[in-house]
Amino acid sequence: MRHLTGALTTRRRQGLRATTLPALLLIALLPIVTGAQRGGEPPPPPPPARTIAPIDLTGYWVSVVTEDWRYRMLTPPKGDYASVPLNAAARRMADAWDPAKDETSGDACRSYGVGNIMRVPGRVHITWQDDDTLKVETDAGTQTRLLHFGDAAQAPAGDAGWQGYSVARWELAGPQRRGGAGPRANAPGPDAAAGQRQAGPEAPDGRGRGTSTARGGSLKVVTTHMKAGYLRKNGVPYSENAVITEYLDRHTEPNGDQWFTVTTIVDDPKYLAEPFITSSHFKKEANSDKWRPSPCTAS
Amino acid sequence: MHRLGRMAIAGLTLAAAVSAILPARAQPPMNAAGYDLTGEWAPRFHEDQPERIPGPEIGDYLGLPINEAARLHADSWDASILTLPEHQCKPHPSDYAPRGPANLRIWKEIDAPSQQLIAYHTHISWQAPERTIWMDGRPHPPDYAAHTWQGFSTGRWEGDMLTMTTTHLKMGWIRRNGIPRSDKAIVTEHLVRHGDYLTWIVIIDDPVYLTEPFIRTTDFVFDPHQQIAPYPCQIVDEIDRPQGVVPHHLPGQNTFVLEFPARYGVPAEAARGGAETMYPEYQLKLKTMPPARSAGR
């Protein structure tokens, strides 16, 4: 009996060793294995911007002009540059404003450029041109902006027209992913797994864990490579070297009205004493019934 | 026992493998934490500077969704009313305060044992109003409770945006030229921070003086060097007048309201405001309007 028990015990020890040792080895080596996987193969392609959008900006939106009214709904007189932190060079340029000359030289759209377009009273129509390009069309001045989620290296060599070249990225609510500010704004970098670890628990509405929609967020757009334009219709200039940063935030009000507010920061040391900051608000409309394309006018 | 031992080890192994991949859950919910708004914030007057600092023109009602009651109130308003002793030290109510001279400080109140957020507080430079935005889910007071300049505010996070609802405001103003905001208004606000930029979105819903909600957005820049000065206010005798006299214009007798449109080339009808003046299609109507004439012509 004792002999049988001893044999059983030996076999049990052997069995346990056979099971335990590999298991312990696996546990010890797991981080190394996964790390080797991370470093050894190229990262997976980032999900399309459209699929991870934390906010929905598509649709028709109307600008609601409650601020700077006489600078936006009307053409202000030459010399009236109130509120703009322009420097002496800008003032000289603005004082030389000649709208007739702008019309004849084909520059009637100067005040509809990216530096001012979101301040122009009108409607915008936002759609996905493709999964990584958001298209913003305006009826005032019939302008089109393309917001590229992706590689900033694809910006053109020269200017990209009145609307410049815009690089967009989603800013998800909550702690930002480490390494997420790489060439593709939404691509997982080397710490993608770490970023995923920070994806977080449930959103307040309980709609699943860590989804971008549930977390909320904003759209950040940085635009460069633009043609020089006007910050105001009366010739207050911004240069081709300006960097324009915008943040678009969605909010829905208790009465059901849906809005987005765009905070625009124009950084242009050539003409501005400091970054020029404005915030413009757009209310969602049900359809295109009031869409009214109109050409640029210089005055 | 033998089989149980293997199963236990297999289970532990599986658990270890899974835990290496899945997120840790030590932190409190991030949406509840929001995005820290605390600090010193300097205002930027890159929009409406003439209205916000020197002050709005008499008769400038552009871009305001006001009704005829608000229009009459503003037409009757005489700036001299501010010389009355009881008017001198009024601060801006919380919905207007960001628009004025508004060096801003925001700080948090945290419950020490639980580290839960109880409230955000704000201090604004002009007249030094301080405001509490309760984040702990407490209800608003009953209708018969006192109203204050800053009102009673509760807040919640929507992603990284702080959304606030304010009731119990005293009678105030939408523009400092007599355009009123009643004490029945409910104000919804959103504070959103992007790095060193803070955008403050204010939407006023006033059933007494507005025909639709009124939105206004104001921008601030993080300024860690900002030092807000105190702002005491003492009532003085500015004008010797009999007690009980309230400066105002009788209906139809305020000729000053005609000066603003004439000075700035704004059609007089547009200067009267109204919801339609907020929308782009109003530009078509503007083109058909005669230019303003100055008073007396």
Next chain:
Amino acid sequence: MKLDPIAVSKATGFICATGAAFFLVASAGAPAQTSRSNAEAAKDARDAKEEKKDTNTDVHVLPVQGNVYMLVGGVGGNITVQAGDEGVLLVDTSVEALSDNVLKAIRSISTKPIRYIINTHVHADHVGGNAPIAKQGAMIEGGNMGQPYRGAAILAHENVLHRMSAPTGQQAPFPTEAWPTDTYFTKKKELFFNGEAILILHQPSAHTDGDSIVFFRRSDVLSAGDLFVTTTYPVIDLERGGTIQGVIAALNNILDIAIPKDKQEGGTYVIPGHGRLSDEADVLEYRDMLTIIRDRIQDLVKKGSTLDQVKAARPTLDYDGRYGATAGSWTTAKFIEAVYRNLAVKQSKSR
């Protein structure tokens, strides 16, 4: 024939409980129906919603400051409660129908006896609870403080007693148990109770001819009666000696007494006859409004405008959305009419 006082009391209480303004300007005839503005329509909708709430008999307690509390309930006026070691003092007693709940509310504050009731004026929504509530009280007797019956003392300006009582043989509007037990006819009456001075100040020819405001000096709280409300235009009881000038003068007196703590807020709190707890800034808005409306109507009266012409000019338009009404016991039209009649009489007298 001797009437059953209990039956009279019940019948009178029922009539009085429908509101004070029922008695006003009956001889003027029905006012002309003016066109209803969107603002008034919107306000009426909000008020209808509020009135549904007002028909309940709940009484709410709101601590104000120091020893003072405000009781709010239903269709009756607000009640001020001052409570301390010496007992309880009330300013007004609301309507009779709320008395049980008022007493419960008082007992949630203090179990001490109710010693004093001060009435700000004669209207039923402020004195309706006098009888049942005073009965539950107990004035301290002795010395020269004798009482015709056991219960709380009821203090008011003597015109309140005149209006509540009647000469012998005539029908009194209110039962004797509700009448003031102590009156004053000079500018003021003083008390010291629960550790603070209490000033009772007569406001002549205002809401009525018997108005008092009550100022609790240490608690820094003032009970305004219907001289200041946050719900409607002020009721001007012309039949009982009310005048618009008197109301404005009373509001100016309140502004003289009230001192805000900081930046026009807090400090002296003002308990209105109806509506929310207030302070000097709230009284100021109300005073400004009435002064402006008075000035507008006065200007029209000087120009010889008729009442219909004054109403057509809409002198209250910018305040109708907040204080006006096209239905109920006190409408915008009635208010304008009362002010007009007041000023027109004054104008004709001055000629």
